[in-house]
Each structure stands twice: as structure tokens, then as C-alpha cells.
Amino acid sequence: MSDHPATVAHVDLARYMGAWYEIARLPMRFEPEDATDISAHYALQDDGKVEVRNRMRRGGEVEEATGEAGAVDESGSRLEVSFLPQGLRWIPFTRGDYWILALAPDYSVSLVGSPDRKYLWLLSRTPELDATTREHYLAIARQRGFDLAPLIHTPHTGQPT
Template sequence: MSDHQEPATVARVDLARYMGTWYEIARLPMRFEPEDATDISAHYALQDDGKVEVRNRMRRNCEVEEAVGEASAVDDSGSRLEVSFLPEGLRWIPFTRGDYWILALAPDYSVSLVGSPDRRYLWLLSREPRLDETTRTHYLALAERQGFDLTRLIHTPHTRQPTA
């Protein structure tokens, strides 16, 4: 697959249904999520203005860390969002937003595969902290077919310790 061709996203996402807690099952390495982080989750809440409050939590060195940001849909499909974790007054700066594209989504909104169009970022998310191997394999195969290199994929441990 050409690096210039954008990965396909799902046709439509009901953002209200997408809200709530998602647990990170796997990800590609990134600087803002250290490899030794555990219990990574994202909590999404739809705001009155249609934007989404994003609360990412992780456990690292026995401490819970949280980053709060905001996402907004870039089109009517709801499957392509931009996220910023800058302080509220600086979120208008365009080059500081990250792409959050929903590449695959279970019909019951229980599993989501999210990536970026440059294929540098990828997350496999589930409503539960554990995901059966068949489902995991299915979604990761979808990512590979879309051109994501999974050789450095990190499977996120969940220790059952609270992050709230």
C-alpha cells in the first residue's frame, strides 16, 4: 500500500455512543505513552458544543498520570477527529492537534481501532481491560491491511489497580 494513500475510516460514528471509557489493549510506541506504562485508559465525554473532552490515564512507577484534552470532529462522519492536549487557551494553534481516525469499530461499540493517516500512531481499544485473542488478532490484521507496521506493537498490561 502506498504511504500517500490515506487509511480508510468507518463510514459513520455515533459520537454519543462512542463516549465513555475505553481501555488501551495495544499501541504503537509514542513519546507521550512510555513503554513501561500500564492500565492505560481513555475517558470521553460529549460537551454541549459538540466537542469531546478527553481524559487519558495511565499508571507509571506506581503513580497515576492524567492528561486532559479536547477532540473535535473534522467532518460529518464522526470517524475523523483532531485532538489537542494543550491548555485550553492554546488549542486553536493548528499544528498542535493530533489525528484520531476510527479505522474499525465493532457494531456494538465494544472495540475500536484508531490510527493516524501517517500510520505513526495506532491504538486498539476495548470497553473492557481484556480482549480475547481472536478479536485482538482480527483488529490487528485490519491494521496491517491498512499499511500499519506492527513489528513494534506494545500490548498494554492492565493490573486491575484503579486509575481513578
């Protein structure tokens, strides 16, 4: 196993844009364990960067964080994202890695992680994902060296976010 997990060979970022629903994730401080209805909304900007709007429901309230991502190479499968205010995004070491590890051919499911294997998200274009598909992508994560013991399956209540 290499130092970093493999990413997909190429991502058409324009096709990747739109709404994604979080199906499962490894724990992280920005997404409390009791959060529900987590989604990400991506929009390609004129400069080629991606506007990121993450939403979640917590205690009945909807919370939103807005950031920006940019591809770090020509593949489009390795991005860096920052949620700092626009004027502070230049500061080094304030961007997180968003590596697309697996992607359905029809862009309906995406497995995203970080190169240090601390962060992982299973995303789908719909709030529900059948068990067979979910297990297929989680098996890829295991194969790439991710520890899924603390995995959180994200509940979707059907309430709008």
C-alpha cells in the same frame, strides 16, 4: 493502497463516549513503554466537542492528561485532538489525528490510527480482549498498511486509575 488508511463510514459520537481501555499501541513519546493500565475517558460537551481524559499508571503513580477533540467531518470517524491548555488550542499544527479505522457494531472495540500510520491504538470497553478479537483488529491494521513489529501490548494490573 491509498495515501491514507480508510476510516469507518459513520460513528455515532454519543454512543462512542465513555471509558475505553488500551489493549495495544504503537510506541509514542506520550505513553512510555513501561506504562500500564492505560485508559481513555470521553465525554460529549454541549458544544459538540469531546472532552478527553487519558490515564495511565507509571511507577505506581497515576498520571492524567486532559484534552479536547472535535470531528473534522460529518462522518464522526475522523477527529483532531489537542492536549494543550484551553487558551492555546487555536495554535495551528498542535492537534493530533484520531481516525477510527474499525469499530465493532456494538461499539465494544475500536481501532484508531493516524493517517501517516505512525500511531495506532487498539481500544476495548474492557481491560481484557480475547485473542481472536485482538488478532482480527490487528489484521485490519496490517491490511491498512500499519507496521506492527514494534507493537506494545498494554498490561492491565487491575489497580484503579
